[in-house]
Amino acid sequence: MSSHREAPEISKDPVADSTDVYAFVSPDRPSTVTLIANYIPLEEPAGGPNFYEFGDDVLYEIHVDTDGDGQADVTYQFQFSTALRDPDTFLYNTGPIRSLNSPNWNSRQFYTVTRVAGGISQPLGTGLACPPCNIGPLSTPRYATLAASAVHSLPGGVKVFAGQRAEGFYVDLGSIFDLATLRPFQQLHAKYGMHIFNRPEPGVNTTNELNVHSIALQVPIAALTGSSSRDESDPRAVIGVWTTASRRHVHILDADQGTSSWSGPFRQVSRLGNPLVNEVLIPLGKKDFWNTQPPIYDEMFASYVAHPELAALLPALYPGVFPHLAGLAKSGKPRADLEAILLTGIPAGLIKGFQNHTGPVLADMLRLNTAIKPARKPNILGVLGGDLAGFPNGRRVFDDVVTIELRAIAGLTYPLVAAAYKPDAAAGAITDGLTPEDVKKPYLRSFPYLGVPYGGYYNPS
Amino acid sequence: MLRTAAGASAAGLVAGGALAAALPAAALPAAAAARPERSGQSAERPAHSATTTPDAGSAAGPLVIHVRDARTGEMDIFAGTTRTRLRDPALAARLVRASQ
Numbered sequence: 040m041s042s043h044r045e046a047p048e049i050s051k052d053p054v055a056d057s058t059d060v061y062a063f064v065s066p067d068r069p070s071t072v073t074l075i076a077n078y079i080p081l082e083e084p085a086g087g088p089n090f091y092e093f094g095d096d097v098l099y100e101i102h103v104d105t106d107g108d109g110q111a112d113v114t115y116q117f118q119f120s121t122a123l124r125d126p127d128t129f130l131y132n133t134g135p136i137r138s139l140n141s142p143n144w145n146s147r148q149f150y151t152v153t154r155v156a157g158g159i160s161q162p163l164g165t166g167l168a169c170p171p172c173n174i175g176p177l178s179t180p181r182y183a184t185l186a187a188s189a190v191h192s193l194p195g196g197v198k199v200f201a202g203q204r205a206e207g208f209y210v211d212l213g214s215i216f217d218l219a220t221l222r223p224f225q226q227l228h229a230k231y232g233m234h235i236f237n238r239p240e241p242g243v244n245t246t247n248e249l250n251v252h253s254i255a256l257q258v259p260i261a262a263l264t265g266s267s268s269r270d271e272s273d274p275r276a277v278i279g280v281w282t283t284a285s286r287r288h289v290h291i292l293d294a295d296q297g298t299s300s301w302s303g304p305f306r307q308v309s310r311l312g313n314p315l316v317n318e319v320l321i322p323l324g325k326k327d328f329w330n331t332q333p334p335i336y337d338e339m340f341a342s343y344v345a346h347p348e349l350a351a352l353l354p355a356l357y358p359g360v361f362p363h364l365a366g367l368a369k370s371g372k373p374r375a376d377l378e379a380i381l382l383t384g385i386p387a388g389l390i391k392g393f394q395n396h397t398g399p400v401l402a403d404m405l406r407l408n409t410a411i412k413p414a415r416k417p418n419i420l421g422v423l424g425g426d427l428a429g430f431p432n433g434r435r436v437f438d439d440v441v442t443i444e445l446r447a448i449a450g451l452t453y454p455l456v457a458a459a460y461k462p463d464a465a466a467g468a469i470t471d472g473l474t475p476e477d478v479k480k481p482y483l484r485s486f487p488y489l490g491v492p493y494g495g496y497y498n499p500s
Numbered sequence: 501m502l503r504t505a506a507g508a509s510a511a512g513l514v515a516g517g518a519l520a521a522a523l524p525a526a527a528l529p530a531a532a533a534a535r536p537e538r539s540g541q542s543a544e545r546p547a548h549s550a551t552t553t554p555d556a557g558s559a560a561g562p563l564v565i566h567v568r569d570a571r572t573g574e575m576d577i578f579a580g581t582t583r584t585r586l587r588d589p590a591l592a593a594r595l596v597r598a599s600q
């Protein structure tokens with residue numbers, strides 16, 4: 040998946056497990072950017088009696104680098120606290136929840152938002168209410184309206200939302216991790232001598248009808264870049280975005296009191312910038328370590344981007360389908376195209392009218408050129424599809440990042456740095472066979488853009 | 501459920517023979533070698549700007565001593581959102597004796 044359960048240790052800690060990061064110029068408020076960090080992977084909608092919630096003991100952060108050094112210049116911090124109205128009932132709610140202050144809602148969650156810049160912490164909001172989870176038609180009637188009331192306006196033209204959303208990321212996980220058997224091409228797979236697949240089949244969206252917890256922020260562009268009217272060729276228009284989750288050093292389980300307490304500084308346990316980097320490029324033995332590191336140190340992981348294991352596997356798994364990629368992988372030449380896409384941004388001059396370059400520092404950040412306006416007719420393949428407002432120029436909620444990265448790894452983007460290279464025909468066709476049509480809940484046209492979460496009464500159906 | 505992915509457990513002896521103990525604050529003697537590290541100002545946190553935690557420096561909650569090496573007396577003291585590294589072989593020896 041994008042980054043769901045992508046590393047051994049964090050896979051056991053769902054509330055601190057970042058799953059996706061999005062950053063895009065808001066289509067309905069183009070003077071702002073929307074930043075979304077998703078946590079808690081693969082939430083089954085029927086989550087009772089303890090419905091999903093953020094970790095009260097986790098520090099969630101969205102970082103923005105505005106000068107390309109791989110370090111945060113602006114950080115938004117989110118800390119949550121859960122309040123029980125009645126600890127003597129086992130119920131999440133004792134009647135319909137029709138408002139955020141409903142007396143029927145027993146287990147409520149609130150949060151603070153703090154902006155950190157230049158070493159100064161500025162509280163933006165406290166006691167902000169999360170919406171409840173989408174339980175069902177009796178417990179959470181008119182859920183969409185109820186959840187919309189949890190969009191809070193903060194000083195400085197900032198909007199914030201933190202709560203459950205429908206999973207918008209689509210991926211055929213079952214096929215990809217069954218030895219990269221992409222269903223639309225499964226008949227071409229080597230199949231290890233097992234004659235199982237004789238014809239192509241459509242992809243299956245593993246994350247369909249599941250929810251996540253989103254932290255969504257909408258911020259004026261000028262508050263990050265100093266101006267909302269920069270030219271797209273201006274390096275100052277480019278921001279780098281990533282999220283982290285951190286936990287305290289020490290967790291004490293007091294058996295005598297039946298309580299937990301924490302001590303010590305926060306330490307980072309989860310990180311996410313570009314989708315699929317830790318999931319697909321970083322080797323198993325280093326994934327948890329990668330999660331603890333800031334982007335500024337990503338040079339130590341750069342070889343895994345420059346020489347991706349999957350690029351060498353594809354020709355072996357699909358014999359005769361990727362001959363040019365096989366030659367490229369065998370040559371040992373570093374994949375400067377992937378380094379540009381994922382670690383430095385794409386310099387000016389490679390794609391007409393586009394750059395999101397942040398300089399020589401190798402850092403996994405989602406880079407967004409905020410001067411590029413939202414597309415009127417978005418293409419889910421983003422820059423690969425000629426839509427400069429999509430991934431890897433930031434990432435929108437509907438972008439097909441799996442196909443984009445599969446094609447890039449398969450060599451489709453290598454001509455950006457080596458004009459003489461001719462990609463295999465398959466590099467322009469490879470996909471896991473999914474589109475936003477495979478996401479049952481529609482995306483929203485306005486903040487927070489991810490769809491209304493699936494309710495527990497009707498899902499799974 | 502203990503879910504501290506990168507932290508040290510305070511539940512007792514931990515890997516490598518180190519000793520961790522939770523103490524009331526009054527039990528901690530002054531230590532000349534104490535070297536406080538506030539959240540985010542050391543390798544505890546990456547060198548990005550997200551360093552000031554909302555309750556940074558708070559002394560609320562338990563005080564925890566993690567004896568990293570009983571032989572050298574190297575230990576960490578966790579209090580609030582701070583970690584202090586100190587070296588006190590005599591204190592370490594007392595804690596080890598107290599744990600036995």
